[in-house]
Amino acid sequence: MEHFKDFRHTNFKVGDIQLFKNISKDELLKIKQQLDYCPVVTAKSGEIVLDSQSSGACLYVVLSGILALTSNTSKRQLENSTIQYFAGECVGEISVLDEEASTATIAAVTDAQLLLIDSVIMWRLIDDSNGVARNLLQLLSFRIRTTNAQLRNRQKVGEFYRQLSMVDGLTGLHNRSWLNTQLPGLIENAHATQTELSIVMVDLDHFKKFNDQHGHVMGDEALQVAAKVVSAGLRPSDFAARYGGEEMIIILPNTSKESALIVAERLCDRIRHAQVFKDSDQALPHITASLGLATLTEGQDGLAVISSADAALYRAKERGRNQVAL
Known part of the structure; x- marks a missing residue:
C-alpha cells in the first residue's frame, strides 16, 4: 500500500465514519484533531490490507472503495464475499484492542483509500470519548453476531451434506x-x-x-x-x-x-x-x-x-x- 496523504487533505467528514456516529460536535472536533495527521493509504484491487502477517496494531477506515473478508484474493472470490466493508466502515479493531495479529484476511475488492489509525491514537480516542467507546462496543457486538450467524449457517450446510451423504441416490432410502x-x-x-x-x-x-x-x-x-x-x-x-x-x-x-x-x-x-x-x-x-x-x-x-x-x-x-x- 502506498502512502497517499493524511486525513487533513481529504474531503471525508469525521461524522461519516461509523465509529464516530452520534457524537457531539465538540467531541468530533477533538477527534478530528487527533486524526488530522493520520496517514491515508491507497490499496490496489486484490491487494491484502490485513492478515496474520500484518505488522503493528492499526485500525483501517474505508474512505473510498470496498474491502472484503476473504480466503482467496481472486477477483471473483472478492466480489462474491458475503462480508464486505464500504466507505465509513472499519476493520482491524480487534488487533488494536488485544495487540495480536489478525486472524482474518481482508483485501481490497476495488482500489480503496484507507485512513490508518494506530493503536496509540485509537486508545486515546476511547479514553477521551464515551461515544467512541460505545460505538466500538456496538461494532464488536455486531461482529460477534455476524460470526455466530455464519457458524450456524456453516453447521446447517454441513449437516445438510452429512445427511445427503447418508441417503442412497437411487432409492431415497438410507444407505x-x-x-x-x-x-x-x-x-x-x-x-x-x-x-x-x-x-x-x-x-x-x-x-x-x-x-x-x-x-x-x-x-x-x-x-x-x-x-x-x-x-x-x-x-x-x-x-x-x-x-x-x-x-x-x-x-x-x-x-x-x-x-x-x-x-x-x-x-x-x-x-x-x-x-x-x-x-x-x-x-x-x-x-x-x-x-x-x-x-x-x-x-x-x-x-x-x-x-x-x-x-x-x-x-x-x-x-x-x-x-x-x-
Whole structure:
C-alpha cells in the first residue's frame, strides 16, 4: 500500500465514519484533531490490507472503495464475499484492542483509500470519548453476531451434506454408511432399555432376470417402486436402508417378533402387487420379494442380528421365494 496523504487533505467528514456516529460536535472536533495527521493509504484491487502477517496494531477506515473478508484474493472470490466493508466502515479493531495479529484476511475488492489509525491514537480516542467507546462496543457486538450467524449457517450446510451423504441416490432410502453409523446406537439402546428390536432383510426375487429381460433402466425403476412400498409401509419410528444391490434392510425398534412378522407379511404382499409399468396394468412382472426376519436377543450386536435375518432370508428363498421366513 502506498502512502497517499493524511486525513487533513481529504474531503471525508469525521461524522461519516461509523465509529464516530452520534457524537457531539465538540467531541468530533477533538477527534478530528487527533486524526488530522493520520496517514491515508491507497490499496490496489486484490491487494491484502490485513492478515496474520500484518505488522503493528492499526485500525483501517474505508474512505473510498470496498474491502472484503476473504480466503482467496481472486477477483471473483472478492466480489462474491458475503462480508464486505464500504466507505465509513472499519476493520482491524480487534488487533488494536488485544495487540495480536489478525486472524482474518481482508483485501481490497476495488482500489480503496484507507485512513490508518494506530493503536496509540485509537486508545486515546476511547479514553477521551464515551461515544467512541460505545460505538466500538456496538461494532464488536455486531461482529460477534455476524460470526455466530455464519457458524450456524456453516453447521446447517454441513449437516445438510452429512445427511445427503447418508441417503442412497437411487432409492431415497438410507444407505450403508447410515446403517453402519446408526445401527450400533439403536442396538445399544434396545439392550439398555430392555426393549425389543427386529430386523427384516428384503431381497427382490430373480432381479437379475428382470434386468436381463427389461433392461437396467426399468430395473432401477422396479427397485425404486419397491423402496417406496417399503417406506410407505413403515411407522415414523422405523428405518429402511438399501443394504446393497436389490437388498434392503428394515429396522423396527420396540417391535416384537410377532408384530414384525405382521409388518413383513404386509410388505411382502404390497411388493407383490406394486406396479412398475405406469403405462399399463401389468404388475411387477416376475418381481416379488423374499423377506427374512430376526429379533434381537440378549448379547447380540448389529452384525449378529443382521446375520440372523440374512439366514432367515435364505430360508424364504429355499422355500420358494415370495414369502417371509423367521
